[in-house]
Amino acid sequence: MSQSMGTEEAIKRWDNFAENYSENHTEQGDLHKEIFLNPALFSLMGNVKNKKVLDAGCGEGYLSRILSKRGAAVTAVDYSPTMIEIAKERTPKELNVHYSHGNCEDLHQLEDKSFDFIVSNMVIQDLADHEKAFRTMYRLLADKGIFIFSILHPCFVTPESGWERTENGEKLHWNVDKYFYEGVYEQPLGDKENMLLFHRTLTTYINTLIHTGFVLESIIEPQPSKDMLKKYPSFGEDFRCPDFIVFKLRK
Template identity: 60%
Template structure:
């Protein structure tokens, strides 16, 4: 754990590992997005047809492409130049998507109330000044707009969390540790590298207090679970799914 890491270090490491990370993505993202996050996000988003949507932290652009195919006009923002290069290469020119480089902590180049809907998929935990980013999302939304964001579940994915296994490798239980620590930590999942990804952990209380202080109203909190159809496709998740890996907020302005 290292509280001294800032967002700039997270950016450097995402640029370094962008190609390796994106290599595991199909047009529906990686397996965890397919199993847990996409069904939840699409359900909460409802219809996006004709809406101005900000994909806040778009990465290699899979969600931007999904939303555009559903009729949205999409701006994808990411702080990793390398991820944006990959997104542009993977995006057909026929789709109504524009990509811009930017850190969600400061999007002052965008005008107030520019978007009907903002979605941020697994990004807020990559920011040291997440409160500034959430305030920016409030500024950029029209009145009555929605901000939907997903994060690693702060109660279960903590610095030091992980499977405790028997001597023969059987998974016994999921250990949670250091829940009240708030700050940066390094995580090798899903990559095994010398310079790991940098995440920033906060408590659930901190997240809730921050969105309320920004002015948002919490409409829904969802802890995604795989559907029976998904479990038929990926039966291994039946055994592994013992706690929630993700938490999704739906906020109203």
């Protein structure tokens, strides 16, 4: 783990991985987004019709397309130029989505108080400076606007976490270690190189949000629904510990 690696290195690695990563996405995202994150995000957002929404870290754009189909006027940014190009290619022209390249730590090209909703789906853990990102989201939200974001659960997905297994490969329990380490580490996700994640404790996340000025309204630790378990039975193991956490905040 090298603290010298920051957001610029993360951008480079995600840009190199963008095409292969996007191949695993349908119009509902990948399996984890379909099963866990989408139900949580949309239960917290509610009706977005005629709302100005920022998809902060849009990736290949599946969530932007869903939001547009639900009647939102969507602005979408991502720090990977390749992701933005893929998103544009996948988005029909009739959908009301405006894509642009931008790092969520500093979206200076966007005006203050210009969005009713901001959603950031599995992005904040990919940024070295979460404080700048939260301040940026606060600046961009209209008064009383809503900020919803999802991340890997920092209590369970840590720099050294993973399944403890028997000699036959049976999963015994989920190990967690180095929870109080805060900084960058590599996760075995990618093609030729690992992706970078920036770990913080739950205390750091919540206190930073409060100090930024946000009011915490709700938290969800997503579980698979009965319908999703019928469709994907292997995800029953996700009742053992949560992989994700989703926050809803108000300015």
